[in-house]
Amino acid sequence: MAVFLGSAGANTVTGYIDRDIDAVMVRTKERPIPSGRIHPPEKALYFGVVLAIMSVLLASSANILAGIFMLFGLFDNIVVYSKFLKRRTSLNILLGGFSGAMPVLIGYSAVTGTIDLISAVMAALVFLWIPAHIWSLALHAREDYKAAGVPMLPVVVDETKSVRLIALTAFLMVAASLVPFLIDLGPGFGTAYMVIALAMGVVTMGLGMHLLLWPTVAKAWRFFKFSSPYLTFIFLAIMVDALIS
Numbered sequence: 138m139a140v141f142l143g144s145a146g147a148n149t150v151t152g153y154i155d156r157d158i159d160a161v162m163v164r165t166k167e168r169p170i171p172s173g174r175i176h177p178p179e180k181a182l183y184f185g186v187v188l189a190i191m192s193v194l195l196a197s198s199a200n201i202l203a204g205i206f207m208l209f210g211l212f213d214n215i216v217v218y219s220k221f222l223k224r225r226t227s228l229n230i231l232l233g234g235f236s237g238a239m240p241v242l243i244g245y246s247a248v249t250g251t252i253d254l255i256s257a258v259m260a261a262l263v264f265l266w267i268p269a270h271i272w273s274l275a276l277h278a279r280e281d282y283k284a285a286g287v288p289m290l291p292v293v294v295d296e297t298k299s300v301r302l303i304a305l306t307a308f309l310m311v312a313a314s315l316v317p318f319l320i321d322l323g324p325g326f327g328t329a330y331m332v333i334a335l336a337m338g339v340v341t342m343g344l345g346m347h348l349l350l351w352p353t354v355a356k357a358w359r360f361f362k363f364s365s366p367y368l369t370f371i372f373l374a375i376m377v378d379a380l381i382s
Contacts, residue, residue, distance in 0.1 A: 138197070139198040140240045141248070143207050147236070149185030151219040153178055158224075158285040164278050189215075199247035206246060209378035210239030210290030217354060227290045234267040255325075258317050259375075265310040269345070270364045272303050300352045303360070308346040311338035314371060325379035339368055 152159070152170055156178050160171035169175040189211050197204030206274045218233025219291055237259035245256040272346070274287035276299050282289045291299040316333045317326035344363055 139192050139195040139203070139207060140243055141192075142195060143239075143243075144189050144240070146185045146188030146192055147189075147211055147214045147243045148213065148295040149181050149188060150215050153182040153185065154215070154219045155223075158287060161285040162281040164281050196243055196247065197225060197261070200250050202250065202252070203243050203247040206239050206242045210236040210243070224287060225287045230267055230271045231288070234264055237267045238263040255322060258313075258322065259372075262313055262371060262377050265306065266368055267366070268306040269303050269310060270361065270367075272299065272306070273348070273357045273364065275360040276300070276303070277354050277361060279354075281376070295354050300349050300357075303357075304345040304349040307341055307360075307364075312342055316339060325375040327378045328382050329381055330374045330378035333377070334371060337370050341367060 159165040196207035214236035222229040276291040318331040
């Protein structure tokens with residue numbers, strides 16, 4: 138529940154921060170604030186702040202470590218990424234991507250009261266997933282981001298470099314997903330996990346190579362759509378493997 142509230146709060150506040158560029162982009166102009174369904178926009182800001190505060194309090198009720206991770210995730214997403222980096226540098230999602238890994242650490246620390254190699258590996262998977270996922274979307278919506286003045290990587294570098302970096306980060310993500318099995322991290326990362334992670338990895342790399350060799354907007358969109366449920370299957374694989382181990 139804390140992660141749900143935190144995600145909702147961060148999404149609402151960043152929607153307020155991005156309301157001007159959302160109104161320009163075709164992909165986002167029908168969101169509640171730019172479309173006028175929430176008016177005045179400050180209503181969203183106040184509601185988002187309340188949700189964010191509730192998420193920190195709820196996470197902290199589990200233990201202080203979970204609360205700290207929640208607070209860091211909100212700060213990184215709202216302040217570091219949305220307020221300062223998104224419109225200033227093409228490295229925005231790399232420097233602001235730490236917030237994406239926080240839900241894993243929040244949930245893990247809330248249950249165990251600590252973090253360890255398992256939680257670090259899972260968080261690293263999320264962090265490595267973000268660039269390929271977001272850059273493939275940005276490549277598909279390059280003209281949208283360009284019109285809004287947002288310097289996403291595929292906007293500021295050519296298509297060839299963009300697809301190379303997407304393929305590279307996808308490879309790193311897939312390689313990282315196999316590490317837990319190879320180092321025998323324990324229940325949750327056994328044979329069942331390996332089979333699912335390998336299958337997802339093969340498809341991911343296939344789509345990545347296809348995009349690399351024959352780059353088109355349509356192929357970038359196809360890669361983005363497949364990468365969307367990628368982590369869902371990876372984390373389901375962990376649960377299934379843990380149950381049958």
